[in-house]
Amino acid sequence: MMYSGVAITGMGIISSIGNTVEENYYSLIHKKSGLSYTKHIHTIHKEKIKVGEIALTNEVLEELLGLPNDNSFTRTSLLGAYAAKMAVEDAHIPDMSSSRTGLISATSVAGMDMTERYFHIYEQNPSLQKYIHSHHAGNCTQKIADYLGIKGMVSTISTACSSGANAIMLGATLIEQGVLDRVIVGGTDALCKFTINGFQSLLILSDTENKPFDKNRNGLNLGEAAAYLVLESWEQVQTHSKKVLACISGYGNANDAYHQTASSENGEGAYLAILKALQKANLQPDEIDYINVHGTATINNDLSESNALLRVFSNVPILSATKSYTGHTLAAAGAIEAVYSILSLQKATIFPTLHFTTKMDNSPLIPNTEVVHKNINHVLSNSFGFGGNCSSLIFSKCV
Amino acid sequence: MRVNNCYINGIGTVSAQALDFDAMKDNPAPLLASNKAVHPSYKEMIPAAMLRRMASGIKMGIFAAHQAIQDANETSVDAIITGTGMGCLQDTEKFLDNMLEQEEMYLSPTSFIQSTHNTVAAQIALHLSNKAYNFTYSNGSNSFEAALFDGMLQIHTLRAKQVLVGGVDELADKFDKLFRLVQQYKKTSDDINFIHPASTGACRAEGANFFLLSGEQTEKSYALLLDVFYFNKPRISLQDEVNDFLNRNQITKADIDILFLGYNADVNQQHWFDAYAVLFPDTMHAYYQHISGSFDTSSAYGLKLAAEILKKQTTPTSISYNHIKPRKLKHILLVNQSNGQDNSLVLIRAC
Numbered sequence: 001m002m003y004s005g006v007a008i009t010g011m012g013i014i015s016s017i018g019n020t021v022e023e024n025y026y027s028l029i030h031k032k033s034g035l036s037y038t039k040h041i042h043t044i045h046k047e048k049i050k051v052g053e054i055a056l057t058n059e060v061l062e063e064l065l066g067l068p069n070d071n072s073f074t075r076t077s078l079l080g081a082y083a084a085k086m087a088v089e090d091a092h093i094p095d096m097s098s099s100r101t102g103l104i105s106a107t108s109v110a111g112m113d114m115t116e117r118y119f120h121i122y123e124q125n126p127s128l129q130k131y132i133h134s135h136h137a138g139n140c141t142q143k144i145a146d147y148l149g150i151k152g153m154v155s156t157i158s159t160a161c162s163s164g165a166n167a168i169m170l171g172a173t174l175i176e177q178g179v180l181d182r183v184i185v186g187g188t189d190a191l192c193k194f195t196i197n198g199f200q201s202l203l204i205l206s207d208t209e210n211k212p213f214d215k216n217r218n219g220l221n222l223g224e225a226a227a228y229l230v231l232e233s234w235e236q237v238q239t240h241s242k243k244v245l246a247c248i249s250g251y252g253n254a255n256d257a258y259h260q261t262a263s264s265e266n267g268e269g270a271y272l273a274i275l276k277a278l279q280k281a282n283l284q285p286d287e288i289d290y291i292n293v294h295g296t297a298t299i300n301n302d303l304s305e306s307n308a309l310l311r312v313f314s315n316v317p318i319l320s321a322t323k324s325y326t327g328h329t330l331a332a333a334g335a336i337e338a339v340y341s342i343l344s345l346q347k348a349t350i351f352p353t354l355h356f357t358t359k360m361d362n363s364p365l366i367p368n369t370e371v372v373h374k375n376i377n378h379v380l381s382n383s384f385g386f387g388g389n390c391s392s393l394i395f396s397k398c399v
Numbered sequence: 400m401r402v403n404n405c406y407i408n409g410i411g412t413v414s415a416q417a418l419d420f421d422a423m424k425d426n427p428a429p430l431l432a433s434n435k436a437v438h439p440s441y442k443e444m445i446p447a448a449m450l451r452r453m454a455s456g457i458k459m460g461i462f463a464a465h466q467a468i469q470d471a472n473e474t475s476v477d478a479i480i481t482g483t484g485m486g487c488l489q490d491t492e493k494f495l496d497n498m499l500e501q502e503e504m505y506l507s508p509t510s511f512i513q514s515t516h517n518t519v520a521a522q523i524a525l526h527l528s529n530k531a532y533n534f535t536y537s538n539g540s541n542s543f544e545a546a547l548f549d550g551m552l553q554i555h556t557l558r559a560k561q562v563l564v565g566g567v568d569e570l571a572d573k574f575d576k577l578f579r580l581v582q583q584y585k586k587t588s589d590d591i592n593f594i595h596p597a598s599t600g601a602c603r604a605e606g607a608n609f610f611l612l613s614g615e616q617t618e619k620s621y622a623l624l625l626d627v628f629y630f631n632k633p634r635i636s637l638q639d640e641v642n643d644f645l646n647r648n649q650i651t652k653a654d655i656d657i658l659f660l661g662y663n664a665d666v667n668q669q670h671w672f673d674a675y676a677v678l679f680p681d682t683m684h685a686y687y688q689h690i691s692g693s694f695d696t697s698s699a700y701g702l703k704l705a706a707e708i709l710k711k712q713t714t715p716t717s718i719s720y721n722h723i724k725p726r727k728l729k730h731i732l733l734v735n736q737s738n739g740q741d742n743s744l745v746l747i748r749a750c
Contacts, residue, residue, distance in 0.1 A: 044503045097634060108515060110537075112495075120499060122577055132581045135574075136485055136695075137516065138539035142740060145631050154631035155545040156538040158486065158516035166534060170549070177556055179400055197498050198511035255479075255524040255533040261512050272530055386512065387521025389533055 005247030005281070005396055006172040007237050010091025010230035012083040013339045015326045016052035016223055020086065024336075025343050028351045029371050033325050035209050035221050043193050049205050051191055052223025052327030054079065065147070072130040074111040075224070077143040079332075080188030083226035084144050087184060091230035091242070099181035099236060102153035103145045104171045105228075106163030106187030108331040110137040113192040140188065153180060158331065160385030161294075162253070163187050164227070165334025165393055169251040171231050181236050186228030186335035195222055195330065202261065210297035210328075212321030213306065213367045215358040217297040223327025227335035229342075246342045249378070249396040250283065252276025256388030262300050267308025269390035270294075270382060274312050277380065277392040285313045287378055288394070290350050292337045294382040295321025295367070296328050305382065306363040317380075320368045324354035334383035334391065341379040341395040348375050400626065401648050402555040406750065407621045407706045409471025409611030411463035411565075413439065414700060415604045415692045422704055423715050427690040432585040434604040434692040435570060445526075452509055453522075454489035456569035459607035460519035461526050464563055468527075471611035471619050477559035478532040479520050480549050481567060482542035484695020486516035488571035496573060519567050519607075532559075540661070540735055541629040542566065543608075543696040544743035548627040550612045558614075565609030566696025575603055582667070584693070593664045593689045594720070601663035604692020608699035610706075621706035622731075622747040629743040637674055637742075641734075644744050655682050656725040657708070659701045659733040662686040663693045668738065675734045676720075684720035698735040702745060705731040709749040 013020070016034025017027035027034065035050040040057065056064075061078040062071065065085070073081070084103075093101075111134040118128045133139060141156040153174070157167045164187030171185030189195075199205050199222060206219035237244060254276060256269025263269070278285060294305055309316050322340050323329075329336055344350060353367035379395045414420075415434040416427055441450055441458050444465060450458065460481065468476065493510040515521075517535035524533050532553065536545035543566030550564035578584050582599040585591065589598035612624065626648050633640045645651060658679045660672045676684050691700035708714055712728050733745040 103631075116495060116499070119495060119573070119577075122580060129581055132577045133583075136539065137537040138484065138542065138741060141538060142631060151632045151634045152630050153628075154538070155536055155541070155629065157534065158537040159520075159533070159535050160515045160517055170534075173552065173556075177400065177552065193498065193503065194495060194511075197503050197506055198494065198508065198514070201506040201508035201511055253532050253534065255521070255530050257524045257528050257530050260518070260521060260525070269530065385517070386515045387517045387533070388524060389517060389521065 004399060005249035006175045006231050007234060007244045008229050008246050008342060009232045009242045009244060010087045011245060011339050011342060012086025012090060013227040013336055014054060014079055014083045015225035015336055016054055017325050021339060027325060029349065031352055031354060033354055035327060041191055041193060043196055045196055045200055048207060050209060050221050052221060053191055054224055072134045073143055074134045075113045075190035076107055076109050076111065076188050077140045079190055079226035080105060080140060080144045081147045084148060084184055084228040087228040087230050088148055096149045100152060101150055102174060102180045102183040103141060103150045104155055104157065104167045104183060104185045105141040105144055106157045106167040106331040107137050107140050107189055108158055108160055108163055109189040109192055109195060110140050111135040112194045113190045116193050159389045160387055161330050161333055162383040162385035162389040162391040163331035165383035165391035166253060168229060168334065168338055168393055169253060169391060172248045172251060175231050175233050182232045184228050184230055187331040188226035189224060189330040189332045191222060191224040204298045206297065209355050210324055211355040212295035212297040212324050212353055213302050213360060213365060214356050215360045217302060219298055220296040221327035223329040225326060225329035225332040225336045227332060227339045229338060244398050246345045247396050247398040248393060250277040250281025250394035252280060253391045256390055258388055261386050263304035263384065265304060265307065267304040269388050270305055270308035270384060271311050273390040273392040277394050281394045283378060288317050288380045289376040290344055290379045291317055291319040292341050292379060292381040293319050293321050294384045295323055303362060306365050316365055318350055318368050320351050320353045322351060337381050338393060341381045344379050345376050345395060345397055348373055402551055404614050405551050405554045405624045406613050406616050407610050407624055408613045408617055408619050409467040410703050410706060411466025411470060411609040412703055413459040413463050414606045416690060422690060423711060423713060427717055430591060430602040430689060430692050432587045432589060432602060433575065434602060436605045454487055454513065454569060455605060456487055456567050457519055457522050460565060460567045461523055463607035463609040464523045464565060467563060467609040467611045473561050473611060476529060476561045476563040478553045478562040479523050479529060480534045480546040480564045481520040482536045482546035482696050483516055483567050484537065484539055484542045485568055486537055487514050487518045488569055488574050490514040492571040492573050539741040540695050540737035541741040541743040543699040544627055544629045544745060548629060551624055551627055554612055554614045560614055562612045563609060564612055565607060566699030567607040568694035568696050569605045570603065591664050593662055593686060596664045596666040596669055599665060599667050601665045601693035604694055606691055606700060608703050616750055620750045621710040623750055625746040625748050627745050631740055638678055641678055648746055650730065652679055654730050655679060655732045656728055657683045657685050657731045659685050659705050659731060661688060661698055661735040662720060663688045671736055671739050683723045683725045685718040686720045687718055701733050705733055705747060709747060
């Protein structure tokens with residue numbers, strides 16, 4: 001049997017549209033949005049903006065994970081450990097030390113949710129000081145690795161909103177090159193005041209629900225989520241007779257080199273990333289059946305992405321923007337959309353885009369708005385971030 | 400993974416030492432509890448209007464990147480990869496502090512925009528108009544080594560010709576105060592002794608160290624980067640990890656001429672480095688954080704020194720940690736960790 005790509009043997013996810021893979025799928029095909037006014041974050045913007053917030057509180061997550069009372073997990077680590085644990089269970093890994101196992105995790109928020117709460121009161125409160133160590137990105141990954149019992153290659157990628165996709169890309173390379181037998185890859189980010197105010201100061205938060213690829217789109221909703229995939233070598237798959245959910249057949253990263261936050265009008269970085277991914281997968285553009293676009297619903301992103309797609313594809317495949325359900329989950333976005341892409345392949349289903357009504361003036365592209373069933377062999381998933389960081393992944397049925 | 404075609408052809412540095420400091424012949428200026436970088440003139444490289452908005456990490460990063468590329472006589476790169484333990488801490492602090500002080504009102508986006516961990520790599524890409532692969536790792540004390548490993552991977556397997564790899568971290572007043580509170584860094588009153596530390600915490604510093612990796616040897620080559628391995632914790636023991644690593648590279652402990660260790664004057668960290676040192680009782684032990692000061696990516700300064708030693712075939716006395724003299728200068732092994740976590744092994748060889 002010939003295999004192309006890296007085998008995915010497990011996945012786990014938690015987002016505002018569900019605490020499991022099944023719940024996320026249910027929401028996607030029933031057009032159930034996860035956007036709401038925040039219940040957990042004390043911000044002056046709480047009645048003005050909707051966010052993709054996960055209902056479970058930190059206390060409930062700690063309990064579900066069975067953590068001791070003196071733990072110093074931030075919400076980002078809690079969500080990460082929760083999703084990664086489900087991915088490991090899905091892949092039926094009884095013993096982490098049975099082969100060379102690594103963890104590549106992405107985050108941009110890291111421990112900011114605790115830092116912003118206690119920044120000015122740490123000095124007077126020794127009992128809170130354990131969270132000072134939890135601020136940095138690596139600590140979040142360390143905690144997930146310790147929780148899962150992973151010892152070995154463990155690292156953290158932080159390239160803003162493409163981080164999750166980049167973690168998957170690196171993991172795939174590590175398996176292909178035989179550096180690891182098994183690697184857990186994905187990303188996690190919690191909602192916090194820092195990012196809400198950051199995107200608010202940039203004036204790119206929607207005051208309603210985000211409308212990707214719509215003429216009247218007026219910005220993004222932020223969300224929180226975590227998702228992880230388990231990637232394994234074909235030798236592992238065969239030796240242990242593993243079920244394979246799908247394959248990662250292509251990936252590419254390129255830089256737009258245009259502006260720290262804005263995307264170039266012709267979508268150069270995105271264009272290059274998609275071309276690299278196609279080349280790696282050895283696919284022609286017309287072999288892509290479906291695109292999970294980055295689609296944040298900012299004026300700038302959707303036009304730039306649309307232009308990049310029009311440059312790559314003579315006939316742009318059917319596309320949807322799942323951020324209309326979850327909001328933009330930053331470093332987790334590439335990872336949760338990887339899970340959605342795999343679900344598309346498995347269920348032969350293309351997900352609707354929510355809130356779309358009017359075609360853009362300056363683009364012919366119209367996102368899919370209904371549940372469509374069709375055989376899908378290859379899905380392209382885009383993730384773009386600050387700093388011109390553009391990444392594309394291709395998920396394929398294993399052949 | 401062992402590779403045989405990844406050369407260090409250029410180096411660029413901004414550190415706490417004087418601009419004309421030459422580790423090969425000068426005595427390093429003694430460190431304080433906290434040490435700002437000595438900044439070169441940036442205005443020839445970065446427009447004044449942009450400079451004013453840039454935190455020190457971005458400036459240091461652009462400068463050191465530029466210097467590494469120039470040092471190698473190159474003009475372009477096929478990948479830009481950075482490591483940073485804390486990211487853009489000054490802009491993070493500024494936005495956070497304003498947000499809390501001003502109760503979320505009247506916030507300027509500039510510091511938020513520049514607060515993401517990949518800002519330095521992105522600004523280098525903008526500076527070079529470079530559209531290639533652009534990655535940033537942020538994983539504590541092996542953030543730089545993760546970037547270095549990726550750089551090696553890009554050269555070895557992905558056929559990149561030149562790759563820019565660097566480590567950068569910056570000071571930030573209020574965060575640094577918190578780090579001192581949890582004894583990660585020293586207070587002003589603490590004594591500083593790298594050989595027999597008695598106080599907790601390291602000597603806080605900032606800096607940028609960049610390397611131009613190439614698939615081809617040139618007359619500028621400093622050393623061959625043979626292998627990089629990073630791990631959160633040893634699977635069985637440090638000894639096993641080190642032995643496996645040396646075995647993969649088909650060498651023995653006796654082949655290591657200098658062992659570079661991240662000794663940082665922190666009494667609590669001493670035994671973690673000693674655990675590596677005892678594995679090499681007959682080898683010269685070297686330290687460097689009394690020169691660079693300590694930050695998550697200061698191990699990149701160690702690699703700079705080690706590469707210079709192999710190129711110049713001479714060892715400065717200021718870095719000797721024990722009394723053993725190397726008989727030759729062929730292989731250098733660099734090890735780093737933080738409180739037993741985020742370990743790394745880097746092996747280089749003379750060209």
